[in-house]
Amino acid sequence: MAIMQFEEKTVDSLTVGDFALFTKTVSETDITLYAGISADFAPVHMNEPFGQGTRFGGRVAHPMLTGAMVGGAIFRLLSPGSYPIKREFQMEAPVYPGDTVTIRAEVAALDRDKKTVSVQFEAYNQKRELVLCGTSLEGMDLMDAEINRRE
């Protein structure tokens, strides 16, 4: 058997209030690559003159790009034993290319019977303004899978 070590994170090893952070500057490259993999070429993200004509005063990053960075924080909080069941978020303020976004993901509730974790997350920019908030329901029974027990 190959050597593979993972810190065992389970619904029992977590406590309400545990949190993880993930910070990253949202670069021009991120936006270009993100448009390429998502096929979202909406002008508010990709067309500078159009962006300048909007109330944002310039192009803004795709909301889903910031929304997806939540995965960076939840990964640090729960991985490797978790998988998302349901995620929802809402945008509070725009993220501009070059902004540095910090995601904070916190364990809000634990269901030890169903082996699920409710995670509450927020994203802040470098001015500490809230740009996004939401919740995620994560399954934590991955490591109990039948195939895992057979090992």
Next chain:
Amino acid sequence: MKELELKEAEKTVESIPMGQKAYFSKTVTEGDVALFAGITGAFEPLSMNQEFAEKTSGLSRRVQTMLLATYTWPVSTQIASPGAVTIAQESTFLKPVKIGDTITAVGEVTKKILEKKIVIVRTTCYNQEGEMVMDGSVVELMRVH
């Protein structure tokens, strides 16, 4: 002489018909998964570690769920852009998607709130076998200025 039109007309909550649909299909490749991990920091071992994925789920590496949620964007953009800003999104993940699967995202306008200039698009994703792998919705605010 007529001036050359190079600017797409902006859409409004009134101009988008209820029930309007949009489709987007894409094969999810290895490259998508690697780029997505680099952009978002989501290095979930289920997506990035073949050994781990096989041991825990019996499946090969799966696509990050949020990459799947990403495919709802091109359909909501087709329906509402230009002229829209996305303000909220939710998705429920029903089945794992493997690298190499072909995903079809379907968007449908299910609700309009005229006074708030809001359009709600139900977004679903299907794999090549026609199984629904994701169900959710996107809230578009039809006000960019």
